[in-house]
Amino acid sequence: MKSLPAVAFVLVLCASTPASAGDHEFRGVVRSIESAYRVHHAHIPLLGVALFFARPAGVGGLKLAIFEGFKTPTDVVDVSRVIEGSLGSDWHPFVRVRSKGATNGETTLIYASPAGGRMRMMIVCLEPSEATVVELNLDDRAIKKWMKEPGEEAANQSGRRRRGD
């Protein structure tokens, strides 16, 4: 009976890990960034568990990779090229948010892959010394919110990251 919590724990881990079997696009983007900018994504213990509990409403299939010590190029178009080169033709550049801080700036690039009743999103957030890649699946309600105010949702997304929510 002791094995039940262990099984549940493994299931949670499998439900949202940084790179699972069917996510070649996510892994492709991570690898492209690694090879283009000679960085490695950080290994975060129990990331899957954290993502499972931290996911916002209407969002599933969260995958996350963090690149510490990433130096964002002056022209973020370079990064877009790297990302677009690794994503397939069913991914569309959807939203881009650029914000200027007092001491730093941040760019969020969002790509969308709509299919049937769901939408996958690849969110790449570039900060002066860190980059983050997130893949997620949106349900009906979340899609509606994004379609209503894509810019606002994207700005909230980057704002949420800045606030560390």
Place this chain on the structure above:
Amino acid sequence: MRRTVSHAIVILLLARPMLLRAQEIKLPPDVEKLSVKAKETVEVNMDGPMLRWASKFLSAEDPDEQKAAKLITNLKGLYVRSFEFDNPGAYTSAEVDQLRAQFSSPLWSRVVGVRSQREGDNVDVFFKLEDERMAGIVIIAAEAKELTVVNIVGPIDVDELADLGGEFGIPRLNPKTLPKSTMKSIAKAEKGNPK
């Protein structure tokens, strides 16, 4: 010589799709310059297939969303650039005039130009006619600390433009900023032209 010609043909064939893409202006080239001054720049890009897909998520029970869904089905693309500035006066009226000037070709006509002295809000709506059909609309909405440029590519009835306000990041178009009389007269002028 023959080899040079064949190389030139190959290069031209390869370059053709790029040239065709370049001819289709998504947003005025000068608009990107404003992002240097802006505190925050938001770009939204939705091409035709994505718009058609997105239309399925607009509620069939909400009459406004239903109108918007019908409207976007035939669009080729929707592009929004929104700039938020720290202080009023961060961008000059000359910069906005430069943007407006890019729609001064015979293909484009200005439908609405609303200037608010008190609030400093200006809205310009330009439309493009191709073969006497509406082929697109550009909206430039300038507020004291915010500037939004919307390009709607594809056939759209100008009198239904307000229905898209509030969807896909398009600012809500106040009936005051889009005077009904002006919109109706444009719509009538359009109906007068055989499609």
